[in-house]
Amino acid sequence: xxxxxxxxRAHRLDLPYEPxxxxxxxxxxxxxxxxxxERIARYIGSWRFIAWMTFVILFWFGWNVFAPxxxxxDPYPFLFLTLALSLQASYAAPxxxxxxxxxxxxxxxxxxxxRSRDERSIADTEYLVREVAALRIALxxxxxxxxxxxxxxxxxxxxxxxxxxxxxxTRPPTDGG
Numbered sequence: 001x002x003x004x005x006x007x008x009r010a011h012r013l014d015l016p017y018e019p020x021x022x023x024x025x026x027x028x029x030x031x032x033x034x035x036x037x038e039r040i041a042r043y044i045g046s047w048r049f050i051a052w053m054t055f056v057i058l059f060w061f062g063w064n065v066f067a068p069x070x071x072x073x074d075p076y077p078f079l080f081l082t083l084a085l086s087l088q089a090s091y092a093a094p095x096x097x098x099x100x101x102x103x104x105x106x107x108x109x110x111x112x113x114x115r116s117r118d119e120r121s122i123a124d125t126e127y128l129v130r131e132v133a134a135l136r137i138a139l140x141x142x143x144x145x146x147x148x149x150x151x152x153x154x155x156x157x158x159x160x161x162x163x164x165x166x167x168x169x170t171r172p173p174t175d176g177g
Contacts, residue, residue, distance in 0.1 A: 034099075060074070060078070064076070
């Protein structure tokens with residue numbers, strides 16, 4: 001559509017808007033890329049990587065110092081080595097940050113799950129405390145086994161006293177004197 005015609009349509013409100021054509025973007029899975037970046041960050045943070053990096057740098061120095069002049073790809077100021085290390089660092093830093101962000105997201109989810117579990121535990125504990133308190137109050141109103149035993153013992157003593165008093169009142173007096 002020519003530019004003039006498009007501008008004319010833009011001012012008319014009764015015609016639908018024609019969206020611009022978009023350049024297709026490559027599709028990627030963020031989780032796959034994230035897992036890949038975590039693996040790289042884990043490797044970069046390992047002693048194995050430090051050992052290999054040290055070996056490569058020492059070999060680079062040795063080769064460019066002791067090799068014949070025509071076989072030295074990077075003479076003394078080692079500009080190519082500096083460029084390579086800078087390039088490696090420029091890729092390593094964002095990958096490490098991406099891995100840290102993913103770990104922070106996992107930690108946040110774990111924190112939220114722990115928090116909800118703790119809230120449920122607190123609610124359950126409060127419920128059980130209320131139930132125990134209700135049972136104590138109910139037991140205070142119910143006669144316990146020890147209370148019943150003491151009451152029966154008291155009744156038995158009263159009965160025995162009453163029985164002894166009746167027995168002594170119904171006996172004939174004895175003359176013994």
